[in-house]
Amino acid sequence: MSAIVAALPGPVPYRPSLRKGLQPYAVVLALLVFVAWSLDYLDIDLERLPGLLGRLADVLSQRYFPPDLEHIRRPDYLAAVGETFQMSYAATVVGMLIAVPLAWFASFNLSPHRRLLYPAARLIIAGCRSVHEMIWTILIVEILGFGMLPGTVAMTLFCIGFSGKLFTEAVEAIQPGQVEAIRATGANALQVFVFAALPQVRVAWTGIAIYSWDVVFRASTVVGFFGAGGMGAFLRESVQRVDSHRVAAILLSIIAIVFVAELISAWVRDRMLRAVA
Amino acid sequence: MPTTTSSAPWPISPAMPPVLEICDLRVSYVAGPEVLKGISFAVGADEFVAIIGSSGAGKSTLIRCVNRLVEPSHGRVLFNGRDMLRLDSGDLRRERRNIGMIFQQFNLIERMSVIDNVLTGRLGHTGTLRSLFRMFRREDIERAVRLLDRFGLAEHIDKRADQLSGGQRQRVGIARALIQNPGLLLVDEPTSSLDPKISREVMALIRDAAREFAIPVLCNIHDVALALEFGTRVIGLQGGRVMFDAPAAEVDQIVLNRIYNMEVL
Ligand SMILES: Nc1ncnc2c1ncn2[C@@H]1O[C@H](COP(=O)(O)OP(=O)(O)OP(=O)(O)O)[C@@H](O)[C@H]1O
Numbered sequence: 001m002s003a004i005v006a007a008l009p010g011p012v013p014y015r016p017s018l019r020k021g022l023q024p025y026a027v028v029l030a031l032l033v034f035v036a037w038s039l040d041y042l043d044i045d046l047e048r049l050p051g052l053l054g055r056l057a058d059v060l061s062q063r064y065f066p067p068d069l070e071h072i073r074r075p076d077y078l079a080a081v082g083e084t085f086q087m088s089y090a091a092t093v094v095g096m097l098i099a100v101p102l103a104w105f106a107s108f109n110l111s112p113h114r115r116l117l118y119p120a121a122r123l124i125i126a127g128c129r130s131v132h133e134m135i136w137t138i139l140i141v142e143i144l145g146f147g148m149l150p151g152t153v154a155m156t157l158f159c160i161g162f163s164g165k166l167f168t169e170a171v172e173a174i175q176p177g178q179v180e181a182i183r184a185t186g187a188n189a190l191q192v193f194v195f196a197a198l199p200q201v202r203v204a205w206t207g208i209a210i211y212s213w214d215v216v217f218r219a220s221t222v223v224g225f226f227g228a229g230g231m232g233a234f235l236r237e238s239v240q241r242v243d244s245h246r247v248a249a250i251l252l253s254i255i256a257i258v259f260v261a262e263l264i265s266a267w268v269r270d271r272m273l274r275a276v277a
Numbered sequence: 278m279p280t281t282t283s284s285a286p287w288p289i290s291p292a293m294p295p296v297l298e299i300c301d302l303r304v305s306y307v308a309g310p311e312v313l314k315g316i317s318f319a320v321g322a323d324e325f326v327a328i329i330g331s332s333g334a335g336k337s338t339l340i341r342c343v344n345r346l347v348e349p350s351h352g353r354v355l356f357n358g359r360d361m362l363r364l365d366s367g368d369l370r371r372e373r374r375n376i377g378m379i380f381q382q383f384n385l386i387e388r389m390s391v392i393d394n395v396l397t398g399r400l401g402h403t404g405t406l407r408s409l410f411r412m413f414r415r416e417d418i419e420r421a422v423r424l425l426d427r428f429g430l431a432e433h434i435d436k437r438a439d440q441l442s443g444g445q446r447q448r449v450g451i452a453r454a455l456i457q458n459p460g461l462l463l464v465d466e467p468t469s470s471l472d473p474k475i476s477r478e479v480m481a482l483i484r485d486a487a488r489e490f491a492i493p494v495l496c497n498i499h500d501v502a503l504a505l506e507f508g509t510r511v512i513g514l515q516g517g518r519v520m521f522d523a524p525a526a527e528v529d530q531i532v533l534n535r536i537y538n539m540e541v542l
């Protein structure tokens with residue numbers, strides 16, 4: 001026994017609890033049990049999995065090969081690629097113009113009005129998120145008809161939900177001390193937001209903004225499938241005609257373009273983060 | 278002693294009404310026990326009140342009730358005769374403009390320049406639109422430059438606040454409070470993050486500015502030696518109550534031992 005500390009006069013007031021120690025492991029175990037039960041309940045036959053890759057190769061080589069590369073070099077397809085870029089860009093910019101004030105209203109630490117604006121902004125962001133972006137597209141095509149406009153609107157709603165939530169979380173994670181210091185000078189709610197919050201979230205928000213464009217662009221490549229314009233419209237047409245070689249070419253082009261978009265956004269992000277850090 | 282007001286802490290002679298008067302202040306944080314259990318005292322215009330007490334005694338809570346960063350559950354906080362606890366949010370903001378605050382962790386905006394940090398002290402007097410573009414008034418900017426110059430920070434004006442040393446940051450924090458032209462300074466452990474030499478410099482800076490501009494000071498401070506050196510009056514808190522309240526010259530070892538339960542000294 002070490003004599004560095006004196007013995008306690010009474011009983012030790014703390015005892016380690018095995019129950020608490022086991023808790024995290026029990027949670028993981030429960031999750032795994034649930035997976036096993038689900039597989040059983042859904043009657044999922046895992047024995048069919050091993051052949052998956054081989055069969056995928058068969059299907060690709062027999063049905064889709066060779067891709068009809070002529071099709072994706074047609075000027076109207078290239079124009080659709082450009083339109084898809086524009087749609088995603090417009091939707092991201094407009095979406096963020098709306099998401100920024102919403103994020104201010106929806107952050108519990110800085111909301112200028114806790115009883116009205118706070119729940120309202122939370123509701124709008126959650127509402128945008130609770131509907132999948134493709135469902136938004138279908139709904140809005142239903143209302144506005146075919147074309148670029150419904151796609152842009154649907155992507156804007158998607159962007160509001162997506163970036164709004166991330167913006168809000170960044171604001172809620174700022175250091176409260178700086179907020180208190182600015183509040184203590186008699187600044188109003190907007191001044192507190194601009195002076196205490198924005199400098200702290202500048203870097204995070206820049207990253208979120210570029211990531212949002214990335215995600216919105218990826219979604220924009222397929223909204224056309226539901227009648228909302230852009231590259232996806234060509235995909236739908238080829239699928240309906242069961243022209244597998246064209247489908248293959250379009251899918252390839254989407255993968256390639258999303259990959260390029262990812263490279264661009266990574267580069268811009270790098271540049272921007274260095275500029276605002 | 279030159280400070281006649283401090284020997285009779287409360288009430289103070291009618292000729293010189295107290296700047297701050299705290300009556301039966303009680304605070305409990307959500308669903309907790311009372312942290313302040315009925316605090317009363319008054320602060321005159323020429324006083325530097327040092328509040329001492331062991332950790333958890335309620336010093337920070339007390340000081341933060343004055344500008345309502347913490348909402349008390351009961352009592353009155355009269356600042357120049359107005360009850361801070363009865364103000365609506367607009368009036369509260371207007372009163373906060375007249376109360377400067379200095380923090381233990383400085384609480385500067387790290388990613389903003391030193392001079393902009395000082396100028397945030399004028400936000401309450403700057404229109405929202407102007408402040409959005411950081412278009413502070415010319416006289417405010419001049420004053421900020423003069424304050425920074427006086428505190429030896431002239432060559433750091435354009436630097437980002439996170440590039441300064443601890444002592445320099447606290448000077449910026451003090452300049453931010455002073456540029457408000459406050460009628461009261463609230464100071465919460467201004468030296469706890471600083472080394473002993475810088476600590477005394479910072480305390481001297483606060484005291485000298487307070488004297489020069491006749492600003493009363495309410496200052497939490499762990500270090501009893503600093504409290505006795507810079508305070509004109511010492512209030513000892515223990516367990517959310519005022520244990521003693523006396524001019525600094527009258528505080529002796531026995532009282533100190535009592536308040537710190539002989540742990541600290
Ligand atoms: N935000 C809070 N929520 C709940 N309890 C709090 C909160 N802030 C402080 N307390 C409690 O109130 C009591 C007084 O805290 P306070 O910070 O005022 O003490 P202090 O005298 O300033 O201590 P220190 O010298 O360590 O700064 C403590 O028991 C603390 O646990």
Ligand SMILES: [Mg+2]
Nearest residue numbers: 336337338466
């Ligand atoms: Mg404290």
